[in-house]
C-alpha cells in the first residue's frame with residue numbers, strides 16, 4: 001500500500017520537501033504535513049500491526065524526501 005498526500009503541487013518559491021515513512025510490510029506514506037504523517041502512520045500501525053504509536057514514534061520513522069512525484 002502506498003499513500004501519497006499533497007505531493008503533486010509545485011508552488012514556486014516554496015521548499016518542496018515531504019516526509020516519507022516506509023514500513024517493513026511494504027506500506028509507504030509520503031506527505032508534506034507532519035499531522036497527516038502521524039495520523040496515517042498511527043492508523044497503519046494500529047490496523048496492520050496492532051501497534052499503538054505515539055506521534056513521536058511515528059515521526060521518528062520518517063525521512064525527508066523531495067515532495068515532487070516523478071511519475
Ligand SMILES: [Zn+2]
Nearest residue numbers: 023025027048
Ligand atoms: Zn506495516
